[in-house]
Amino acid sequence: MKSIYSILLVQFLFVVSSFAKDFDFFYFVQQWPGSYCDSKQSCCYPSTGKPEADFGIHGLWPNYNDGSYPSQCDPTRPFDQSQVSELLRRMQTEWPTLACPSGDGMKFWSHEWEKHGTCSSLDQHSYFQITLDLKNQVNLLQALATAGIEPNGQSYSLKSIKDGIKEGVGYTPYVECNVDTSGNSQLYQIYLCVDRSASTLIECPIFPHGKCGSEIEFPIF
Ligand code: 5GP
Ligand code: 5GP
Numbered sequence: 001m002k003s004i005y006s007i008l009l010v011q012f013l014f015v016v017s018s019f020a021k022d023f024d025f026f027y028f029v030q031q032w033p034g035s036y037c038d039s040k041q042s043c044c045y046p047s048t049g050k051p052e053a054d055f056g057i058h059g060l061w062p063n064y065n066d067g068s069y070p071s072q073c074d075p076t077r078p079f080d081q082s083q084v085s086e087l088l089r090r091m092q093t094e095w096p097t098l099a100c101p102s103g104d105g106m107k108f109w110s111h112e113w114e115k116h117g118t119c120s121s122l123d124q125h126s127y128f129q130i131t132l133d134l135k136n137q138v139n140l141l142q143a144l145a146t147a148g149i150e151p152n153g154q155s156y157s158l159k160s161i162k163d164g165i166k167e168g169v170g171y172t173p174y175v176e177c178n179v180d181t182s183g184n185s186q187l188y189q190i191y192l193c194v195d196r197s198a199s200t201l202i203e204c205p206i207f208p209h210g211k212c213g214s215e216i217e218f219p220i221f
Contacts (some may be wrong), residue, residue, distance in 0.1 A: 023062035023070055023119060025205055026194040027174075028134050030055040034151055034221030035188040036098045038180045044100035051096040053151065053221045055140045058189060059112040060131040060198065062119040065205045073119035079110030083124040090132050122198065130198045138201070140190055143168020144218075155215045161187065171201050177212035185213035 033051055037043035045051065063069045084091065097108035109128070117127040141151075147164025149156050158175060165173045174191035193204035 022121070023196070024065040025063055025196060025202065026120070026198060027059075027061040027063055027204075027208075028131070028138075028192045028194050028201075029058040029061060029189055030135070030138075030140060031058045031098075031189045032151070032187055032218070032221070033096070033098055034219035035178055035180075035186045037221065038186065038219045039178050040181060042100065043098040044102040045098070046092070046096050047102050047104050048092050048096075051098070051221075052093060055190065056098075057095040057131055057135055059116050060120065060127065060134070060194070061116045063206075067206050067208070070119040071115045075114075075118075077118055077124070079106070079113045080124060081106060084109070084128050087125070087128050087132060091128060094132055094135050095128075120198070134194065134198075134201075138169055138192060140165060140169070149218060151218045151220055153217065153220050155184075155217045158212050158214055158216055161216065161218075165190065169201070171203055174204060174207040175212055175216075176208070176210055177216055180217065180219065184217050185215075186217040186219055187212075 032055055033043070033053070061069060081088075091109060092105060095105065095109065097103050097105045099108065113124060113127060117124065120127055122130065144150070144161065144164050146168055147160060149161060149164055161175055162173060165171075169192065171192055175187060176189040176191065177185045178188040180186050191204070191208065193202050194200065195202050
């Protein structure tokens with residue numbers, strides 16, 4: 001009798017676990033601070049000071065191959081600053097918040113952890129550390145500079161930006177644009193894809209939707 005119950009229990013657990021469909025890959029998303037600031041919403045520098053003129057991390061987002069994505073996967077694991085205390089200085093320089101009013105970053109990081117990180121099957125410390133390490137692996141500004149593309153307020157073709165990143169980083173990015181206060185399309189975020197283990201860049205299984213102009217501005221920051 002006991003063994004029937006344990007078989008039923010195993011079957012029950014199997015059915016339940018197969019409902020919680022795992023994700024397929026990550027988007028690793030970086031933002032250009034000049035474009036976040038040069039828009040209608042405007043920006044506020046973090047309380048720790050003006051960020052470097054470099055791409056900053058937006059997040060590491062679990063995604064499905066069909067383009068949909070899981071979010072807020074575990075309300076029982078809220079952001080806990082003490083788990084990332086060793087990483088804080090790196091987070092301040094490489095993952096700065098630009099939203100208003102000025103903050104120290106905790107709100108941005110807790111939002112990213114709770115919305116995306118809790119779906120990543122990583123613990124909090126690993127989620128932030130792995131994302132910071134990905135940023136070290138990928139030097140977007142250098143790849144673009146090598147292709148003659150610099151944040152100087154000029155416009156570049158979308159194709160030259162994609163090709164430059166493909167050449168320097170090895171993978172084709174998705175480029176997201178926003179519009180500046182005069183309505184020009186500008187380079188806002190760069191998406192690269194990472195495998196489920198969060199260690200290896202891959203070609204993206206699917207790109208988000210959205211469009212840039214064919215010529216896009218790369219604003220000064
Ligand atoms: P927006 O609507 O501004 O493009 O995106 C708002 C937020 O939704 C993003 O910052 C991100 O948290 C989430 N998001 C948007 N598109 C995607 C996507 O394709 N995959 C994932 N995982 N999250 C997304
Ligand atoms: P997502 O778009 O990832 O869902 O959410 C971004 C959230 O983080 C928004 O609520 C936004 O106000 C906040 N946030 C704080 N700092 C930043 C920042 O530097 N960039 C972006 N894109 N969002 C930020």
